Each structure stands twice: as structure tokens, then as C-alpha cells.
Amino acid sequence: MAPDTTSTTDRTLPTSPVQTHARHGTWGRSALWVVVLIGIGWLLRGRQYLFNRSLWLDEAYLAVNFMDRDLGQLLFEPLSNGQAAPLGFLALTKLLTTALGVEDWVLRLQPLAAGLLTLLAAWGLARRTLPHRAAQATFMGLLALSPVLVYYSSEFKQYQNDVLATLGLLWLAARFDLQLWQRDAPVLAVAGALAIWLSHPSLFVLAGVGLVLWIEAIRQHQRTAWLAVSGMGLVWMLAFALHHTLVMKxxxxxxxxxxxxxxxxxxxxxxxxxxxxxxxxxxxxxVYLALRHVGVAHHGMLTAWFDPLNLGLLALSAMGSLTLAWRAPRLAAIGLAVLLATLAASALHLYPFRSRPTIFLVPLVHLGLAALVQAVLDRQSLPARHLLAAVVTGFALLVPASASWKVLRKPHNDQDMKGVLLHIANQMKPGDGVVIDSMSHKAFDFYSRDQGMQAMPVTVFRPTINQFHDAMATVRRLCIEQPMQRSWVIVTHRLQGRAGFLQHIASVAPALQRWDGDGAIALLYDFRASDYCRKYTAPNRAPTAPSPALPTQ
Incomplete structure (x- = not known):
């Protein structure tokens, strides 16, 4: 192996494209592995997107806002179902649905585009920060293979925009040259303003970027650059003030x-x-979210957080993040400032620091692991440093690759409402109706139009911790109001947690049919002849008018 000739000066400043080019040869020599990694990332994201799974709860809650609202109502009125999203995300989605229709695959086009662009931004950041190809490949590979980023590239929520904004802003900050502020400041100013309208947590990234560049300009006595950075900050504050004013409404x-x-x-x-x-x-x-989480990032605690593998990954990422302060002090300082800003907002109860809202921090975990590979390669006195770097790289990539391979074989599909309704549409008879809980109701509303089921009577109940009461009260309501002859009972949200409800329903009458899907079930019943129902449909009891459905969450 040729000796590493990188100077101490090179290690204390962000690596320039010229340095990277000189050290590793022409673009043509390095293009293949970059194309392969980006291609793998795009393949995984395309596979999940084209699978076109059913909308799950949060997606459905947001999606129904696009069924009967115009652009003004989306931007200036509170969203239904307690939803919140950046106004730029809402506006772009509305343009897409106006042109192509309110379909699930259309709603997910924007997250997919963000997921694909994320890998291009990652390549730009890797070239600026990590001189060695092995470290660059580690960073690119982790982002390409991360199962949570694969999934959120096909979820109709804004979280993939958050990741793209983080990587894009970090890349622009890494390439920012205080002596060429005329070139770089306008680009970063516009990019930051756009990011605010597409991603809520981009504000934390901009706070870190602006603060670090501002301090650098002062320390280097670059007065004009300091004014340019201050001007960027002013543009960002104005964009945030306008967006914040509208979002608060x-x-x-x-x-x-x-x-x-x-x-x-x-x-x-x-x-x-x-x-x-x-x-x-x-x-x-x-760390678990960045490397191992598959599917929806729920807010509950997972036992796998505390297993030896996750503890080891946390230690390696932390070690790498510390070495980043030596290799790329600007980027390390920005990362620390972003983390502190997010924690400060969390302490003020302004932003949650857990689960899917923190997906925008995932690239920082990946960057820490890649920086550790770079640090190993920088230690010329370390025996077998290339072998050790290869082991660290292989181990780091194997963790997300094993999870994403399973997704490639069978894409994630939770709460399969489309499968439920397709089965019912093929089996239903005149007089059939639907019984559904309020947590599954919005997905039913979204997809029932495609199956011609809007006219079916629907009884909605709100699930509680008392599943016996939920079951008996729902059947009693059906017996008294008689809105349907046969009843299709549908559960697509927290199916395992509704086992008690389904058992109590089955105690009233036997199921005539059963359909099982991914995180979803449909059971057909005829309660009219049951002993329980006879108590509420005696000859001397006149049927009452159906009561309105219970309100949904």
C-alpha cells in the first residue's frame, strides 16, 4: 500500500474537490462504485414505492385532507385529524394531486423524489468531508441501505424532506468558502429559505450552519464574509417568520x-x-432508527435498543463523531450545534426528540461511522489499518443491508386496507355493511371510493381500553338500529392489540368468512340470529333510526 501523504493542514480543513481529485484519480476511476451505491439505494426505494402498499393511519389522516380541500384551505386552515405539515410540502402535493388525481402513488411522489435526491446530496457531502474512498463508500452505503430511509421514501409524510434538507444544507455549508462568499452565500441563502418551507427541523440545521459560519468569519477577520453570512441569516429568519405565522394558524x-x-x-x-x-x-x-429500524417509526420503546449490537453501534458512532472534529471541524461543529438546538427545542416542548421527528438526524449517525473509517485510515502507524477499516466498513454496512434485503424480498406493508376492501368487494352482497374502528376509518374513506363501496352502511366505533365493552356495545348498536344485514368487521390498526375485541365479537356469533392480510383482518358476521341480538330485537321493540357514527380521532 502506498503511504498516506495527507498533511496535518489538510486534516484540519474540509477537503476540497481538487485534493480529492488528486488523491484518488479521475472521476472515471471512482464513478463505478458511486453509481453502484446510488443504484442500490434507488432500487430499494423504487421497490418499496412500486409495491404501492396501503396508506397507514397517519398517512390516511393526512391524505383525506386532499380529497375535498383547495390549496387555500390546505395552507390557511387547520388540517383535519390533528395533522401538521410544512406548507411547501402541502402545496407541492396539491399541485401533484390536481394534475394526477388523489391517489396513494401520487401522494408519495414527493417523498420518493426526496429519497432519490438524498443520495446525490450525500455524495456531494462525502466528497467534501471524507478524503478516502472507503470512508465515502461507508457513508453512501449506510444512507443507501438504511431501512428506515428506504421506507420513508415511500410514506406520505414530510420526513424524507427533512433528511434531504439536512444533507443538502450540510453539503452547501461544507463547500462554503468565506473568500468566495459572492458565489456561495446567495445559493445557501435561497436553499435555506426553501428548506424552511419544506421541512420543519431544517430550522435547527440552519441554526447550526449559520452560527458556525458566522463565528468562522469573525475568527478569520473576514468582514465582508461576515456581513454575507449575517445577510443569509436574515433571509432565513424572514422565511421562518412568514412560515411560522401561517403554520401557527x-x-x-x-x-x-x-x-x-x-x-x-x-x-x-x-x-x-x-x-x-x-x-x-x-x-x-x-442509532437504532438510523441503522436497523424497518417500517413505521412508532413512538414506543423497543427492547432492541439495549442489545449489545445497538450499544456497540452507538459507541462506534460516538467515537467517529469525535474524530470528525479533527478531520472536518466545521462540519463537526455544525453537527454539535444542530444537536444542541434540537435538544433545546425539545426541552421547551417545541419539538419531540424521539422516533420519526428525529429522522433528519440519521445522516449524522452515518457520518460518525464513516468518519471512524476515515480516522482508522489516517493512522499511518496503526498495524493493518486497511484491514481494520475494511472490517469496520463491512460490519457497519452489514447491519442495514440485512434488514433492507428482507424489505427487497418482501416490501413493508402494514395495515393493508386495500387488500381488505378488494376482498370485500369480491364477496359482498346487497345489504352488507361495514363495522370499523375510528383508527381505521380514514383509510376506509380513502380507498372505498375505488371499490364502489361509498354507499355501504358504515358503523364506526371508538376503541377504548375496555375491549369487552367495545364489542358488546357495537353489536348491540347493530341489533337495535339494524343498519345492515351482514356485517364485515374490519381492523387494520394495531391488529394484535385488538385481539380481545375480536374474541368478544366471535362469542356473539360465528364468523362466516375470514380474510387475513398484513396487519389487517376482515371477518363477516350475521348477528341477526344470535341470542344476544334477539334481546334487542324483540317483536314489541320498534326499530329506531340509525344514530350518527361516533366521531373519529
Missing amino acids: TLAGNQHLLDFWKFAYAPLPPASLADWRWYLDSALAL
Whole structure:
């Protein structure tokens, strides 16, 4: 192996494209592995997108807002079902649905585009930050293979925009030259303003970028560059002020979002052992999210956070992040500032630090692992450093690759409402109706139009912790109101948690048919002849008019 001739000066500054080019040869020599990694990432994302799974709860709650609202209502009125999204995300989606129709594959086009562009932005950042190809490949491979990023490239939510904004802004910050501020400042100013309208947490990234560049300009006595950076910050603040003013209107009375994420607000300053444990839990959750999580990032705690593999990955990522301060101090400082800004907002109950809202931080975990590979290769005195770097790279990539391989074979599909309704449409008879809980109802509303089932009578109930009461009260309501002859009971949300409800329903009458899908079930019943129903349909009891469906969440 040829000796590593990188100077100490090179290691304390972001690597320029010229340095990278000189060290590794022409673009043609390195193009193949870049194309392969990007191609793998695009293949995984395309496979999940083209599978065209059913909308799950959160997607359906947001999707129904596009069925009967114009652009003005989407942007300036509170979204239904307690939803919140950046206004740019809503506007672009509305343009797509106006042109192509309100279909699930159309709603997911914007996240897919963000997922594909993410890998291109990652390549730009890798070239600026990590001189060695092995480190660059580690970073690119982790992003390409990350199962959670594969999934969120096909979910109708804004989280993939968050990842793209993070990588894009970090790349522009890494290439920012204080002496060429006339070239770089306008680009970063516009990119930051656009990011604010497409991604809520981009504000934290911009805070880190602006602060670090501002301090650098002061330390280097670059007065004009300092003014340019200050001007960028002013543009970002104006964009945020306008967006924030409009978003606050759409979030009016949205207290349940604060209540839903109350466990995810940082205890600052930590005053007890439990407070410090919160930070450890959050760090483990972020590492697991970045490398191992498949499908929807729910907000509950997972036992796998605390297994030896996850603890080891956290240690390696932390070690790599520390070495990044030596290799690329600007980027390391920005990453630290972003993390602190996010925690500060969390402590103020302004932003949850857990689960899917933290997906925008996933690239920082990947960057830490890639920086560790770079640090190993930088240690010329380290025996077998290339072999050690290869082991670290292989281990780091194997973790997400094993999960994404399973997704490639069988794409993630939870709460398969489309499968349920297709079965019912093929089996239903005149007089059939649907019984469904309020957590599955919005997905039913979205897809029932495609199956011609809008005219079917629908009884909606709100699930509670008392599943016996849910079952008996629902059947009793059907017996008294008699809205349908046969009843299709549908459950697509938290199917395992509704086992008690289904058992109690089955105790009233035997199922005539059963359909099982991914995270979904449909059972056909005729309750009219059951002993339970006879108590409420005696000859002297006159049928009452059907009562309105219970309100949905």
C-alpha cells in the first residue's frame, strides 16, 4: 500500500474537490462504485414505492385532507385529524394531486423524489468531508441501505424532506468558502429559505450552519464574509417568520400533538438519574432508527435498543463523531450545534426528540461511522489499518443491508386496507355493511371510493381500553338500529392489540368468512340470529333510526 501523504493542514480543513481529485484519480476511476451505491439505494426505494402498499393511519389522516380541500384551505386552515405539515410540502402535493388525481402513488411522489435526491446530496457531502474512498463508500452505503430511509421514501409524510434538507444544507455549508462568499452565500441563502418551507427541523440545521459560519468569519477577520453570512441569516429568519405565522394558524388548538409526544421532551438540565437515562435512551433510539429500524417509526420503546449490537453501534458512532472534529471541524461543529438546538427545542416542548421527528438526524449517525473509517485510515502507524477499516466498513454496512434485503424480498406493508376492501368487494352482497374502528376509518374513506363501496352502511366505533365493552356495545348498536344485514368487521390498526375485541365479537356469533392480510383482518358476521341480538330485537321493540357514527380521532 502506498503511504498516506495527507498533511496535518489538510486534516484540519474540509477537503476540497481538487485534493480529492488528486488523491484518488479521475472521476472515471471512482464513478463505478458511486453509481453502484446510488443504484442500490434507488432500487430499494423504487421497490418499496412500486409495491404501492396501503396508506397507514397517519398517512390516511393526512391524505383525506386532499380529497375535498383547495390549496387555500390546505395552507390557511387547520388540517383535519390533528395533522401538521410544512406548507411547501402541502402545496407541492396539491399541485401533484390536481394534475394526477388523489391517489396513494401520487401522494408519495414527493417523498420518493426526496429519497432519490438524498443520495446525490450525500455524495456531494462525502466528497467534501471524507478524503478516502472507503470512508465515502461507508457513508453512501449506510444512507443507501438504511431501512428506515428506504421506507420513508415511500410514506406520505414530510420526513424524507427533512433528511434531504439536512444533507443538502450540510453539503452547501461544507463547500462554503468565506473568500468566495459572492458565489456561495446567495445559493445557501435561497436553499435555506426553501428548506424552511419544506421541512420543519431544517430550522435547527440552519441554526447550526449559520452560527458556525458566522463565528468562522469573525475568527478569520473576514468582514465582508461576515456581513454575507449575517445577510443569509436574515433571509432565513424572514422565511421562518412568514412560515411560522401561517403554520401557527393551521396548528390552532392542536394540543393533542403536545400530549402525544410528552415523553419525548428533553429534561434540561438533567436533575436525576432518570433524566440522564432519558438521554441514553434517546441516543440508542436514534442509532437504532438510523441503522436497523424497518417500517413505521412508532413512538414506543423497543427492547432492541439495549442489545449489545445497538450499544456497540452507538459507541462506534460516538467515537467517529469525535474524530470528525479533527478531520472536518466545521462540519463537526455544525453537527454539535444542530444537536444542541434540537435538544433545546425539545426541552421547551417545541419539538419531540424521539422516533420519526428525529429522522433528519440519521445522516449524522452515518457520518460518525464513516468518519471512524476515515480516522482508522489516517493512522499511518496503526498495524493493518486497511484491514481494520475494511472490517469496520463491512460490519457497519452489514447491519442495514440485512434488514433492507428482507424489505427487497418482501416490501413493508402494514395495515393493508386495500387488500381488505378488494376482498370485500369480491364477496359482498346487497345489504352488507361495514363495522370499523375510528383508527381505521380514514383509510376506509380513502380507498372505498375505488371499490364502489361509498354507499355501504358504515358503523364506526371508538376503541377504548375496555375491549369487552367495545364489542358488546357495537353489536348491540347493530341489533337495535339494524343498519345492515351482514356485517364485515374490519381492523387494520394495531391488529394484535385488538385481539380481545375480536374474541368478544366471535362469542356473539360465528364468523362466516375470514380474510387475513398484513396487519389487517376482515371477518363477516350475521348477528341477526344470535341470542344476544334477539334481546334487542324483540317483536314489541320498534326499530329506531340509525344514530350518527361516533366521531373519529
